[in-house]
Amino acid sequence: MRDTVTAAFQSVPVIDISGLRSADYGERERVAAELGTAAREVGFFYVAGTAVSDELFERLLAATKDFFALPMEEKMKSYIGLSTCHRGYVPVGEEGLYGEPAADLKEAFDTALDLPADDPDHLAGNPMLGPNIWPDITGFADTVTEYYQAVLGVGQDLLWAFAVALGEDPDMFTRHTTKAPSQLRLIYYPYNPDAKDAQGIGAHTDYECFTLLKPTAPGLEVLNGAGEWIDVPPIPGTFVVNVGDLLELWTNGAFVATSHRVRKVAEERYSFPLFFNVDYHTVVQPLPQFADGPTRAALVAGEHLFAQTAQTFAYLRSRLASGELVLPEGSLEVGTFGQQAAPNVRPIVEISPTTIDNPHARRDSP
Template sequence: MSDISSSAQEQQAALPVLDLRELEQPTHRADFIARLGRAARDVGFFYLKGHGIEPERLARLEAVAKRFFALPQHEKDAIRMANSPHFRGYTATGHEITRHHPDRREQIDIGAELPALERRAGAPAWERMQGPNQWPKSLPELRDEALAWSASLREIAITLLRAFAEALEQPPHALDGLIDGAPAQLLKLIRYPGTSDEQQRQGVGAHKDAGILTLLHQDHHGGLQVERPEGWIDAPPIEGTFVINIGEILELATNGYLRATNHRVITPPEGVVRYSIAYFLSPSLEGNVPLLPLPPHLAKLAQGPESDPENPLFREIGPNAIKGRLRSHPDVAQRHYGDIG
């Protein structure tokens, strides 16, 4: 626990703090929607409190995540991601790549628990992304806690997605087409080991999230940084909140009116271990990203999505999803996607 109260932390925060309970209060709803729109447009990041997730549920998931990372290395390696064409499972420290450099973290990636699609001649490679998760045999409780957490955070994320539609002066369900197909989501349980080596401070390199929305729980150790015009700013933990950021799909859907924001994680110092739990609401793999018909006063502020030569954005959701995963996980690419060149 922090020695600083959560209210004092909120007052000191460089990012906006929003209370989801206000969305259901007639006297506060319009103000919440307006502040949500400003946070997404101006910063792309904000803290969310009043989300309804009980501390006891969080404590259970944190505990089981720590038990997972404490397993013998051979048990974690038995479910390494390289086994899975669906990009599910364990990744050891240094085996995920961001901006051509290895990230100093270990993690387990958990998606929607779905059957693998039958391989068809000529089928697009992204169809291989759907499939079951890998679970450690000696920790069966991980499956129940992780899937229950994902289900709850999916509900919160969809509530926010519909609130975003309202902030953009669209019908509440204007963006539901992104999530109407087979659910595509990702839960990452992450452990950042500390280091004294200043050359090994990339917990996660600078990047934008590729999906729709990200909901992040941090433990009491900082490390998350957000890029602003004045430089990198810290987004320290605030008890009882998630850090929320928009992904590139919302940037595409709004023609750049909303912008995904670069962020990174700095490795903690030697002797400190940082844990985090990240939930990513992603669009269903089939279909395309719509272009919302923004009203003129918003549309004139839309500058088009940013173009990164190393990470071009596609409106086709499946190709957009697979390119990032192949780039980040070359071992999976080599083992399961060598046929696509």
């Protein structure tokens, strides 16, 4: 694996991506090249010109505020631990990264591709595909779904552009997005007058291809190549985009899954990341053009997402500890991508030559 090194940047670039919708292919290539440069040098950038309306975002924000204002007993009716495919309410302290002792000071509500209850993958026990859980709030499901679909469209444009920037077939990545477990999180950081040393979310990379983020207040910080944490404040009319683990793997480190965190959230803050993924069973490994040196082993996109999630959420960690749940073979420890990656990346579950038909099947507790 190539060294994952970014520039010693002091700010994050802003890229107008409206040209990706141009009838002029040369204009689309120009924007793709600009995105590729940012992915290589920074791993983080803002995108403007997305055509996602401010009106839709304001409706999403209002619906989110309605949910988090509910009494705790009402929110817990949608508790994520009640879901069979990782959807629903995430209370304070449920989530933790890299074994850090401080709990993340946030609440969240997790959604993804809303599949019917009789979806065959869901019925087969896929841990990340299935129906969403929706609270009993008028219009909540419709608004969240409308926003999800709008931002997912922006993600399709970006994924196309990354393939073009790499000189690959333009459909190299998008052909793998027929039923992807891309997740939308609604996150709430409460007012915190003691936020000087408070942790909103610990330092991490994202598990998917990339993330499209819309926050309402400052707090996001990104690690540059000099080891400095750089503020990434909201800019009106933009989304923040960061490269995730899978694009880093596909490019063997040429695109960097830059480490980031949320800290010092003094004011009330809402944050809406959409984690853009490819289909669950997509095998991700360095492209041939990046295979001229040390390379990392292939991962299955959905299995990587599930394994990282299972090591992060308390309700899943308890099932792992009890033996009720097992990780897919070849699963990696959390924190093996980006600048803070472990120097010797090894699976925590060794890969065997035997193909497992259902690697997520629960084994009976003793």
